Amino acid sequence: MQQRTSSVHNIKLNGLTYSSIVNIGDATYARTNAKGIAVQKEGAVFSGDDDVQFEDYSLFDRNANVPAQKSPVQKRTHQHEETIHVGDINVTGVSQASIFQVGSIHEVTGEARIKHFRQYLHGSIHTNQADS
Amino acid sequence: MNMEVHNWGLHVDHVNVGTVSASSVFLVGDNESFTLSSFYDTPPEAAAIGSIVPLSG
Numbered sequence: 346m347q348q349r350t351s352s353v354h355n356i357k358l359n360g361l362t363y364s365s366i367v368n369i370g371d372a373t374y375a376r377t378n379a380k381g382i383a384v385q386k387e388g389a390v391f392s393g394d395d396d397v398q399f400e401d402y403s404l405f406d407r408n409a410n411v412p413a414q415k416s417p418v419q420k421r422t423h424q425h426e427e428t429i430h431v432g433d434i435n436v437t438g439v440s441q442a443s444i445f446q447v448g449s450i451h452e453v454t455g456e457a458r459i460k461h462f463r464q465y466l467h468g469s470i471h472t473n474q475a476d477s
Numbered sequence: 478m479n480m481e482v483h484n485w486g487l488h489v490d491h492v493n494v495g496t497v498s499a500s501s502v503f504l505v506g507d508n509e510s511f512t513l514s515s516f517y518d519t520p521p522e523a524a525a526i527g528s529i530v531p532l533s534g
Contacts, residue, residue, distance in 0.1 A: 348507045349484070365497075377500065385520075409514035422482040422507075429487045431505055436494040443497040449506035453513070457500035461519040 346422045348449035353431045358445070360438040367439060372450040379442035380405055380458040387466045397462070405458050 348371065361367055364379035382397050399405040431447075439445045442457040497503045499515040 346507065346509065351506045353505060371506070379500075404516050404518055407516075409516075411512050411514055415510070418478045418480050420480045420482060422484065424484050424507075426484070426486040429489075429505060431489045432491055434492045434494070434505070436497065436503070438496040438498070439503075440496060440498045442500045444502045444504070445497055446502070447505045449508065450504065451509045453502055453508065453511045455500040455502070455511075455513045456515070457498075458516040459499060459518070460516075463520045 346420075347424050349424050349426070350428045351431070351447045351449070352428050353434055353447050355433045356436075356447070357434070358436045358439065360440065362438070362440045364442045365439040366444045366446070368444070368446040368450075369448060371448045372446065374452045375444060375446075375450060375454070377442035377444060377453075377455040377457075379456075381441070382460045382462070384462045384464065386464040402460055404460050409456055 358367060363381065364377050366375060366377060368375075380399060382399065382402075384391075384395055384397060386395065434447075436445060441459060442455045444450075444453060444455070494503060499517060500513045501515075502511060502513065
């Protein structure tokens with residue numbers, strides 16, 4: 346497929362975090378990966394007891410449900426204009442294995458695994474969140 | 478299966494994006510394939526009341 350040129354007049358990006366990519370220009374292949382555990386705690390006093398490990402949660406080692414094979418669709422693309430024109434782009438954040446690119450890219454593979462916890466000072470339910 | 482795509486002129490004035498997150502892509506350009514996966518577990522379902530130290534496994 347013939348790839349178009351991308352023309353962007355102005356970009357404003359505030360934050361780029363956690364295995365993310367901002368690329369200006371063409372690329373062939375990109376692979377991003379990020380995993381995180383976020384613990385929000387009432388009172389916000391943290392100690393060694395708050396230690397949490399990726400291997401204690403099955404979310405981080407179960408297989409991703411990615412397609413087993415490429416699409417059998419045969420695609421023909423006709424580029425009638427060789428440039429994509431964009432005026433202004435305003436992005437607050439790019440995070441957790443994400444990509445913001447101006448330019449063409451042949452193939453992208455990405456994976457993000459995020460687990461959130463909230464801990465309250467007082468609660469009547471005592472749950473064990475470890476699942477593996 | 479066959480598919481024919483005609484990309485005519487593309488002119489965009491202004492794009493405003495909050496956040497591109499959790500294995501997502503914002504692309505100004507052409508692409509052949511994306512394989513993107515995201516696992517996300519968040520409260521209230523994941524609320525850990527009391528200890529979050531694993532008791533089993």
